[in-house]
Amino acid sequence: MEKPLTQHINLQQPLSLKEYEAKGGYSAVRKALKMTPQEVQKMVQESNLKGRGGAGFNTGMKWSFVPMGENAPHPKYLVANADEMEPGTFKDRLLLEGHPHQLIEGMIVAAYAIQADISYVFLRWAYKKAAALIRKSIAEAYEAGYLGNDILGSGWSLQMHLHTGVGRYMCGEETALLNALEGKRATPRAKPPFPQISGLFGKPTIVNNVETFCCIPHIVNNGADWFKGLSKSEDAGTKIYGVSGKVNRPGAWELPMGVTVRELIEEHAGGMKNGYKIRGILPGGASTDFLTVDHLDVKMDFKSVAAAGSRMGTGTMIVMDDATCPVGFVHNLQHFFAQESCGWCTPCREGLPWVERILLSIEKGEGRTEDLELLQMHAQFLGPGNTFCALAPGAMEPLQSALKYFRDDFERHIHQKGCPY
């Protein structure tokens, strides 16, 4: 089984630029620079690489909206979204701490494809180790001539900077990230216009997830068909899946796209710990709908998970066991989301704290029957399109599915005036 993304991962001593080059590193940059930017875009589009940040949009397609040619506005920007803050998600950290040059190589190729002039790694503040490694790796790349002016004599130049955020979940949303990068409040922007047209400092900008960038060098080196062939499903490539919760071996693994939930939990995570049963699964992070034991054979790809009523998200699942109170579990999530709301739009700013307080009161045994209606109302009205960005709709996904699958638990809390767990 090929594991292109993680083959060189070394969490103790990540590869230096020289060591990486010895293993074929940065060959994708050399190869790409001999292609036209459009050819690189086309190749990535044909590979059917879908964004690994959670939305699953075709990466090459995303790039294709960037204005190209002589009259295109400059500078154009490329940003790696390394602000990994989704509760339960730690896949990018693995890539950042284990093999930073892979990311930088992927970014350079991507930047070339859209003819970007300036690139940023927007890194979660808490990833201190990654910050040091990226800083060092960028310096190495400059020194080796992969960054800077006239890269490898191609006439094309790219600057790269590391920017560490201040720890706002909101910055995971690409337009809020851009605002933060501009030194403004991390509130999202209205789309359209999309960042490809008016992004960072009003210029064309591409924001991709770390894992997405890490796929790029391998696609360029090995071709679109090879990348598609890595997968077990419609979605191409490999994916870094993760499992957390009361399993025997929580962790993250690079696997072919489309492994089943069962395989992930039972084979890779070693099954549930003794005495615990699976109650629910958040397949792609805290902002995805619950799946249940009925969904163990669902393939972990964008389409299949959606068909099961949830989202693939980041592909890093949280397993909720039968000894954990679903109300408390969801309350914990809503506490996070309410706190991370940027405060821009009314439903999210005012709705999430209300949801959080209702859940807490139910958990404490102070709930009322009508509270369930209120929760239901929020689940409906904080849906997509009603709020300014996807934060609140994401927050509502675990809530609405919890109300669906674990309604008995909510009602027991209310009738017994306390938490039965």
Added chain:
Amino acid sequence: MPTIYIDNKPYEVKEGKNLLEACLTLGFDLPYFCWHPALNSVGACRQCAVKVYKDEADTKGRLVMSCMEGVKDGMRLSINDQTAKAFREQIIEWLMTNHPHDCPVCDEGGSCHLQDMTVMTGHDYRRYTFRKRTYKNQYLGPLLHHEMNRCIQCYRCVRYYRDYAGGDDLNVFAAHNHVYFGRDKDGVLQSPFSGNLAEVCPTGVFTDKTLKEHYTRKWDLTMAPSVCNHCSVGCNIIAGERYGELRCILNRYNGDVNGYFICDRGRYGYEFVNSENRIKQPIIRNRTGEAASEEELMRSMGTILTHQKLLGIGSPRASVESNFALMQLVGHDNFYQGVSEAEAYLTRKIAGWMQTGSIRSASLKEIEQSDVVVVLGEDIWNTAPMMALAVRQSVVKTAAAQAAQKTNLPLWHDAAIKEYVQDQKGFLANITVAGSPLDEIAAHQQCLAPDDIARLGWAIAHELDASLPGVSNDESLLQQAQAIANALKTAKNPVIISGITCYNESILTAAVTLATACHAKVGFALPECNSMGLALMQAPSLEKAVDRMQREGDSFTVVVLENDLYRNISATLVDDFFSHCRNAVVIDSLHNATTEKAQVLIPSATFAEGDGTLVNYEGRAQRYFQVFVPAEGIIKESWKWLWHLYLLKMQAGNGHDHYPNELLEKLESVLPQFKGITKSSPPRHFTIHGERIPREPHRYSGRTAMLADRNVSEPKPVQDNDSPFSFTMEGFKGLPPAPLIPFFWAPGWNSVQAVTKYQEEPGGSLKGGDPGISLFKEPTQTTPLVFHEIPEAFAVRHQKWLLLPQYHVLGSGELSSYTKALQELSPQPSIALSAEDLQGLGVEEGSSVQLKINGTSCMLPVKIQKGLPKGIALVAAGLQGSPVMSWGEWGKIDGMTNGGE
């Protein structure tokens, strides 16, 4: 015009608008908070949700925010859809989770957009059972009260304050449901446009602090349409009174002039009306018992008028009617402008040019819509603040229009436009003597001496039209000129702005020539609210009156109209003037140095107690109406007094009252330059369906109870013979004609946002056209207005300084300085010099220097003015305690004040 279907009915709407604008234009009630016609859309509050359907067959539809969706032909939407309605109601319930239930003690209550929207959505039952979040309030200075608990986080305040008005000391802090709008720490808000926050805020977070001192609900105010009398811009205002006290000033929308906003001098400068310094009773001095009755006054005046020659001093802050009545009383040849020779000369020049029609004045709206603005010499931030705000909008809107063109983004999409625009700006060249806050947004800014400003103007004009004389042998000047000329060459709607406070005719002739060369409109800021009206009378200056008095003296009785002469020319001259006159009759509303000299003092009405017409800088005649009848004293409009005196003198009184319209008709026939002025508002007999227009909203609660502590019988309401208004709540309930809007109110719309119902479309003209009549006609001559005399470059003189006035937006108004809050914000009088000059004089910043000119002298603390050219001294002007100088002349400064003289 696209057709859209609202709840299955077709409507024609304007292209390029968003759905919310379209719905409001059509008269639908759709609630909103974060959207504001002057600030456009950002989609934050989610209040204006409607359902939009793909096509006729689509029954499900999807919720969209109407402010964030452009109209498209054939579009189908529903306002009444159950989900849309439920969602809008839910938004209010969310906002109410933390909003205090303090309406009864909230200043906004009764004119609160949040109240209106709450009622509109139908939200009435609270399901949120948890504690509310609370905030600490801040001290924001003497003008605005801060009550953060009431905040509904619509972000309008920061968008107005920062984006629209260019302030930087109000911001949004923290995140999620702790978002806080305020300053980084307690302190006075720095923008002179901060007061608009009270109207921009949809609830009671920012409220008028001066109103708080004598609070009245909107529904208990007696209101009338008025015109601000604190500068020459002529912003439209609503003045509100109760119990004989003027309570507040609100913006009165005029699409051509001030739009939605006014400056803080205009909003807060009203307290002089309530001042203890008011003259309420006629006073005849030099007899026992100085206070006189009206009969005594008339008897006394009768003797004076029949036996003595009269000389009249007019006033740039008195109405056209009053100045004209004085002119009639004293005779055309004996009427004087009442301002210094320098001011009278320059304002007459400007008025004369405008009358030819060869150059046209730009309204504030036209300034906002211009794509290139060149300011020559005038510090409009301090002398015509709303003009400066309009210039700011030009700079912002030009960049926005360019962005919209490049990206196909709709102009109403404020957030997207701003992201794209970033730091790009429209072209403003701001050439002043000492810099101004507008420099921050200027593509080109420079501080030059007045003659050099004029030379730059000529150089630009020469670049545009080589047949005009050029300024040779000054390389740097030519380079600057080229840069500005290049911008003007491609401009579609350029505006040249200047004014008289450099006291330099060359700047004005350069501005006019430049305007002619690039087909620009002009905006010439003038000193007072009726400077243009007075200048149009083409009367000689105050100095000329002094001369005449010295020559002919003694036999004259002087009638001074609403004018503190000591603010216009030096005290020595004024003293001399009064010493020569036989009698001095002074008509004014407040005691001042001039009223001290009066043998007969006649109490005049302020703008709030009388009717009148003012002509603003652009030649727009605007009518203001009496708000209330003074409860005590014998106070009348100056023109009424003067007309009585005129009739008395002519022995033509027939016992009838006389009215502003008759006076204006007479004015039109005597001075044809005022033709059309009678049309600035409907005549006094105007009614709608036989009804007058009420000055009081129909919920007025106190009419029958107001005097109940003294008298239970309800007195007959005062009749108003001068205007189409009643002094009660009875009368026509619909929309009055635009010049006669006493307050903005519509069913369900109690806040200032009701203005939308009076407009053709949000942000557009008032229905029936914006008020005001331009007195300047189309060109009467075809020869272009150009001049050819270029001054020599400014040369520093040995131990002499060119004296120029330095005005302050909040401190320099004569009348507005009676507002305690504004006084608090006024700087102390001082003299400003360049750092080099200060060094040359060997004095420290802050120490006092002696300023000498024409035999007068004064001591002032000195400060360094960055950018000010050498050889110029800026003297704080118009402030209480500021000296009156011969501006534009050369004075001496003595820095050695520590000597033992």
